[in-house]
Amino acid sequence: MKQLNIAIGFVTGRANVCNIINTYSEYVKEQMRRFYINTKITFYILYDLNYQDAKEEDFFNINQETLKNSDITIKYITPKNISEKKEKMIERFKITNEMADSIIGTGHARGRNTIMNYAYCDKMDYLLFWDDDEYPIACIKNTDGTIKWEIQENILKHIEAMEKYDADVTIGYHCGYISPIPYMKFENDDDEKAINDFIKGISNEIVTWESIKEKYENSNGVTFADENIIASEPYELKGDKGKKYVAGSTLCINLNHIDKIPAFYNPLNARGEDTFFSINLDKAKVIKVPVYHFHDGFLKYKQIMKNQFPKHLRMIKHSEDAVEKRFYNACLGWIKYKPLLIYLTNNENYEKIISDVYRRLEASIPKINLLYPNCNFNNIINALKEYDKNVENDYNSFIEVNKTWDELKTKLYKCEN
Numbered sequence: 001m002k003q004l005n006i007a008i009g010f011v012t013g014r015a016n017v018c019n020i021i022n023t024y025s026e027y028v029k030e031q032m033r034r035f036y037i038n039t040k041i042t043f044y045i046l047y048d049l050n051y052q053d054a055k056e057e058d059f060f061n062i063n064q065e066t067l068k069n070s071d072i073t074i075k076y077i078t079p080k081n082i083s084e085k086k087e088k089m090i091e092r093f094k095i096t097n098e099m100a101d102s103i104i105g106t107g108h109a110r111g112r113n114t115i116m117n118y119a120y121c122d123k124m125d126y127l128l129f130w131d132d133d134e135y136p137i138a139c140i141k142n143t144d145g146t147i148k149w150e151i152q153e154n155i156l157k158h159i160e161a162m163e164k165y166d167a168d169v170t171i172g173y174h175c176g177y178i179s180p181i182p183y184m185k186f187e188n189d190d191d192e193k194a195i196n197d198f199i200k201g202i203s204n205e206i207v208t209w210e211s212i213k214e215k216y217e218n219s220n221g222v223t224f225a226d227e228n229i230i231a232s233e234p235y236e237l238k239g240d241k242g243k244k245y246v247a248g249s250t251l252c253i254n255l256n257h258i259d260k261i262p263a264f265y266n267p268l269n270a271r272g273e274d275t276f277f278s279i280n281l282d283k284a285k286v287i288k289v290p291v292y293h294f295h296d297g298f299l300k301y302k303q304i305m306k307n308q309f310p311k312h313l314r315m316i317k318h319s320e321d322a323v324e325k326r327f328y329n330a331c332l333g334w335i336k337y338k339p340l341l342i343y344l345t346n347n348e349n350y351e352k353i354i355s356d357v358y359r360r361l362e363a364s365i366p367k368i369n370l371l372y373p374n375c376n377f378n379n380i381i382n383a384l385k386e387y388d389k390n391v392e393n394d395y396n397s398f399i400e401v402n403k404t405w406d407e408l409k410t411k412l413y414k415c416e417n
Contacts, residue, residue, distance in 0.1 A: 004036045006155065007124035007255075009044045010132055011111035013051020015058035016299065017132040021045075021074070023305040024136060025066045031156040039071070042124065044115045046077040048106040075122075077114060082106065085114070093411050099404045102397070109264035109273035112248070113405070120255050128158055131249035131295075135304050138225035138292040139175050139313065149309040150230070157291040158252040161234045168260040168284040170234070172250030175225040177297035180330040182318040183216050184371055194367035201360035202334045202380065220315035225292045237286040244281040248274040250293045260284045263405035267387060267394040271330075272337030279344060280402060298323055318371055328375040335384050339391040340398065354388055 008028065010017045021043055032039040047059040062074055086100040103113045112129060119127045136154035139147050158170045181199065186192040199209040215221050237244045251274070253261055262280035264273040294304065298316050318324060342353050361381050368377045387394065 004039045005124045006032060006039060007042050007044055007119040007127040009115035009127055009129045011046050011108065011115065012132040013048040013054055014132045015054060017045060018059065018061040019305055020132060022063045022066060025072055028155050029071050031153050035156055035159055041071060042073040042075055044075050044077060044118060046111045046115055077118060082114060093408065102401045102404055103263065108271060109266040112264040112273060120258055124255050126159055126162055126252055127255055128155060128252040129249050133296045133299055134249055134293040135296065137294040137304055138230060139294055140227055141224040146311045147313065152291050154291055154293060157289050161287045161289045162252065162254055165234065165287050167287040168254050168257045169246065169281060169286045170252040170289045171246040171286065172289045172291045172293060173229060174295045175223050175292050176294040177221065177316060178223045178295050179212060180297050180326050181212055182316045182323050182327055183221055184318055191367060194364040197360035198364035198368050201357050202331050216315065220313055222313045229290050232290045234287045234289050237288055244286045245278045246274055258409050263402050265398050265401045267337055267340055270336030271333035272341060275341060276398060298326065324372050324374055328372065331380055332383055335380050336387045339388045340394045343391050343395055357384065
């Protein structure tokens, strides 16, 4: 009987990844055994010690029950492994150090590329990326305002859709605290305009102040799962280049169709890895799967992993511990990739759009600095200037990374970890 090999990838800098694997590894195994009895699960943990100054031992707290499970493998990708992988690729494939470094490494994009490389070389059939602040639970709002919690078959639904539709990529849904933007109190219309300008300045068309404000006014900033979606059928995402938008988690990749899978990319120290991956999915068959992950974006509800489900989800305020820094870092990551996103999707109007971004940020940041006194949001404008100036270099890098990945894909079947 053929063995079905399922990879689950974590690109992480937080020790919470161990809690997730300890809590849900047996559930993942149980899901897949109902689909196909001869299934092997491999969890890939690529950890970055620079992300939150974590210690290496923080990522090795996997319980003995999981480690001894014969159907589950835990595979670490350490800084040493990454260095050795690059050396092997350079020697075996006769590529330059720069080419290897553009694909293999830590960080949001390179970390995902590295896990894809390892999983493919290990002959995995499917790879599902799972973020370290997400749980396979859906929060559904009842008519009386309380919350119903439903466990989600987060692996099974993706693999079923992959097999049924012969998909290249599948993507699920998110509920919970989807955005790291906390509630910002405004006293008058001028204050609200400043917040509106700031959000429009740093974000993309998917995130708007109007949508954020509506969620805070009606549901404390929480996105609830939709029971109609949960009960629905998967469907194919279609559209022109860049219209098949996927997120970086609950994202499943068919490694048997590696020729259809682009590279992840982000400008140096920026975010946007899922956005730039999406831009190159025009030739891929992408299926939207009706299954949710609860995004615990501020790590305030880790008790959910112990089946301790709150009746209400509270508003996360900007003044709370660690929330300010989380939001500030997210803003920096967003603004650093915004110039390249505009350049790729609306190049003919680049100067007009980027000028509007400057205008909005310069008008709003004085107010934002008052709300967040411990962070200097003037650095957002400085970052925009830097990445605006280097946008053509980032564009060339984006093209080169995908060219390198396309060249490597034809050789990867020979690879050895």
